Amino acid sequence: MEIGISTFVETTPDMQTGKLKSHAERLREVVEEIVLADRVGLDVFGVGEHHRADYAASSPAVLLAAAASQTFNIRLTSAVTVLSSADPVRVFQDFATLDGISNGRAEIMAGRGSFIESFPLFGQDLSDYNELFNEKLDLLLKLRESEIVTWDGKHRAAIYQRGVYPRPVQNPLPVWIGSGGNPESVVRAGKLGLPLVLAIIGGRPTQFAPLVQLYKRTAAAAGHDVSKLTIASHSHGFVGETTRAAADAFFPSTEYAMNVIGKERGWGPYDRQAYDAARSLEGALYVGDADYVAKKIIKLRKEVGITRFLLHVPLGSMPHDEVMSAIRLLGAEVAPRVREAIAEWEREF
Numbered sequence: 001m002e003i004g005i006s007t008f009v010e011t012t013p014d015m016q017t018g019k020l021k022s023h024a025e026r027l028r029e030v031v032e033e034i035v036l037a038d039r040v041g042l043d044v045f046g047v048g049e050h051h052r053a054d055y056a057a058s059s060p061a062v063l064l065a066a067a068a069s070q071t072f073n074i075r076l077t078s079a080v081t082v083l084s085s086a087d088p089v090r091v092f093q094d095f096a097t098l099d100g101i102s103n104g105r106a107e108i109m110a111g112r113g114s115f116i117e118s119f120p121l122f123g124q125d126l127s128d129y130n131e132l133f134n135e136k137l138d139l140l141l142k143l144r145e146s147e148i149v150t151w152d153g154k155h156r157a158a159i160y161q162r163g164v165y166p167r168p169v170q171n172p173l174p175v176w177i178g179s180g181g182n183p184e185s186v187v188r189a190g191k192l193g194l195p196l197v198l199a200i201i202g203g204r205p206t207q208f209a210p211l212v213q214l215y216k217r218t219a220a221a222a223g224h225d226v227s228k229l230t231i232a233s234h235s236h237g238f239v240g241e242t243t244r245a246a247a248d249a250f251f252p253s254t255e256y257a258m259n260v261i262g263k264e265r266g267w268g269p270y271d272r273q274a275y276d277a278a279r280s281l282e283g284a285l286y287v288g289d290a291d292y293v294a295k296k297i298i299k300l301r302k303e304v305g306i307t308r309f310l311l312h313v314p315l316g317s318m319p320h321d322e323v324m325s326a327i328r329l330l331g332a333e334v335a336p337r338v339r340e341a342i343a344e345w346e347r348e349f
Helices: 023-039 060-068 088-102 126-145 183-192 205-221 243-265 272-278 290-304 320-348
Strands: 002-007 044-047 075-078 106-111 148-151 159-163 175-179 196-199 231-239 286-288 308-312
Touching: 002 023, 002 320, 023 044, 023 060, 023 320, 044 060, 044 308, 060 075, 060 088, 060 106, 075 088, 088 106, 088 126, 106 126, 126 148, 126 175, 126 183, 175 183, 183 196, 183 205, 196 205, 205 231, 205 290, 231 243, 231 290, 231 320, 243 272, 243 286, 286 290, 290 308, 290 320, 308 320
Parallel strands: 002 044, 002 308, 044 075, 075 106, 106 175, 175 196, 196 231, 231 286, 231 308
Antiparallel strands: 148 159
16 A cells, blocks of 8 residues: 655645745745655655646646655656646656656656646647547557657647657656546546546545446456556545644635635535535545544545555645644654555455
């Protein structure tokens, strides 16, 4: 069971002072968070790509590369790369570069994107949303398969017998498929035999179990070894010294961020009642002390089949020292509990 952190590098107002951190300050903080995550033994750190004022990371590969030379073991991934609006050649080159700097620890998490700002920014038509992703994923996979590439498509200029460099340390460079729970994306990942990441940020996590089974059935039908496939979750949460302290610390920025997004997407208001319900054992928020968060992750592994867990922290802007404390607790206290419990459970079966 792999355990790690994901972040969108939020730059929303501080809930106590109302002040905004600069993008530059928040980017430097995230480098420190990645270095700490490596030191406390976490397995992976993911950075999401966005192109709007309240998120600072429009280029995850650059940010991850800044931490690569200061870390030793932790895997470094996008979370996600908005492949539909990107040039797959450049994406591959960026992450192959990261792979070289980190000596084989880079990964790409490819997704269609739940935010749409990158499409007009890079001249893409939203009416081509699905077609763009399918075509660009096809090119990305060809780039990692062969140094010399010939490819032709509808939305990008053709490539004829061109070399793409640098080549990554890993062969092949890992590519994951990110999904918000759309069966189409789950089936796509299964057919291709690619690892799957599910954004489990609402409802009951157990509702995703049928999607995991669909993924496995599809992969098996396509001839892939299901035992070698990995399934990750991306879930909001926070670890504190006590469950009450964690809940109180994580709520203000979460309420703000969820209501900003909710207003954009037509959701109802997010309040403390909804928040506390999501913190329950059956809910999708992983907020509490080390024992409680570990218990929820173990439940997710046993009931849904998740083999990698990414705790998304912070949601909105929180004090940097509080984020660092949560990372420290996740690595030093939560991860050992989870790994020991899962290892024992697997021995029994």
